[in-house]
Amino acid sequence: MKSVTFKNRTWDVAADVRFPEGFDPAKKYPAIICAHPISSCKEQTSGSIYAERLTELGYVTLAFDASHQGASGGEPRYLEDPATRVEDFRCAIDYLVTQDYVDEDRIGVVGICGGGGYAANATMTDHRIKALGTVVAANYGRLMREGDLSANAAVATLEAIGKQRTAEARGAEPHITTYIPTSVEEREKAGITDVDMVNAVEYYTTPRGQSAGSPNKLRFSGLEAAVGFDAFHLAEVLLTQPLQVIVGDVPGAFGSYRDGFELFDRARSEKKDIFVVQGASHYDLYDQPKYVDQALAKLGTFFEENL
Template sequence: MKSVTFKNKTWDVAANLHLPAGFDEAKKYPAIVVAHPISSCKEQTAAIYAAKLAELGYVCLAFDASTQGASGGPGRYLEDPATRVEDFRCAADYLVTLPYVDENRIGVLGICGGGGYAVNAAMTERRFKAVGTIVGANYGRLCREGDLSADAAIKALEGIGAQRTAEARGAETAIATYIPQSKAQLDSYGITDVDVVEAVDYYTTPRGQQPGSPNKLNVASTGAGFTFDAFHLAEKLLTQPLQIVVGGGQAGAFGSYRDGFELFNKAASKVKNIHVVPDATHYDLYDKPECVEQAVDRLKAFYAENL
């Protein structure tokens, strides 16, 4: 593995290039862009999947989203769908400059929110020849869903507007956290949803904790997500071979199980498959060895057939 950067507009996007064993620069390799979940970074679950796919002979590029992790960008901790999707196109730009990458055999894999962004990018980025998602989630749906009350999204948008007004007048940028910052804080809130409970365990303990994933979010940046739909026009524009992996265990608030089936039913791809890992929760597929291995086995066959 080696650290690299590529450009998105004027700033550097930080990435790790995972190379196959016995790598030979004189050869041509298929390549896969690997995208991390929302609030994550390239050293977490993205690194696990990138490393395992590199073992199978792929050059894998795992990157930090713009404004997050070690990447630059216009601000910090933004969750802006347009910029997130553009990161993928820029990753493809970078890969086609590498003499050892076969430009006709580039795929993409996204995990959680990164899966939704990967799907959206692939609709217009035709250099991606095969699309994979691991517990892929639609960020726009998550924004709009809120606390499931009828007017939650409207109230949230009004609050975002008020915050932008305050910042325009000189107030400090509002930075929030995605999840409770510890198990004790989680317990104090009385939250029992499996996805939130396991998110706290993954992100705030040695299990998955990384400096590039500080659990921070620019509040005003989330406004753009409310009109974003990761799967919009998938029935027309998503024609590449598609592999979806979801967990068949307890479903939680992040909704990746139902998003997976929505995407499967909607995609125009003639070659498509949805694989359910029995009893696996959303976060089991981030790093639980037996669950990851089942997902990788499916990806192994998928990318071998389609790249």
């Protein structure tokens, strides 16, 4: 593995490139970009699980930290900006096509959770991506708009963001909130029992998956764009590349089960498939071998046929 950086606008994006066994820099290899979930980092599931396993199958892989997050640059910090997240993919491809060992006609993408939604959006407008795989892909804009499921949740959120931006413009300190409760105890005290939230807290705040690059911090005043974002907008027009969608059949609050079917249904791709992993919840497909093995077997076959 080699740690590298590439530019997005004026800052450096941090990435880990993995090389298959017996790597020969004089040869050309297919490459797969692996994109992390919302609030995650390259040391978690996108890098240590999916990139690692795909490298074992013979691919050069690149797992990166989103701009403004993890080890990547970009100010302000802890920003979740959809346009920048999508641009990260294009910049990652710019990096790969300058490497002599990468076959530029055989570049694919795998995105997990919110990274899957961003990956789909990037694939629509960057056709250097030749094949797209998603694992429990989530449409972050849809999730932001639903809020607490009340009819006015999105509008109320936007009004609160606007007030916070005004305060910060007048000199107030940025409001840094969290994506999820900060501990199992905090979740239990709040009475949160949804399977996705239970597993999210377990994954991100315990030794199961926690990482320094994933601090559970989110800049509240930067969320306006996310509320108005639709990761799948124009998929029926622009998403023509081969598509493999993978979801678990245990639905939760993050909505990746229905988002996966929506992406599959809307994609214009002539060659597309959706695979439902029986008994798997959203976070089971991050790191639980029984379920991850099934996802990677499907992705292995998909990329072998399409890259």
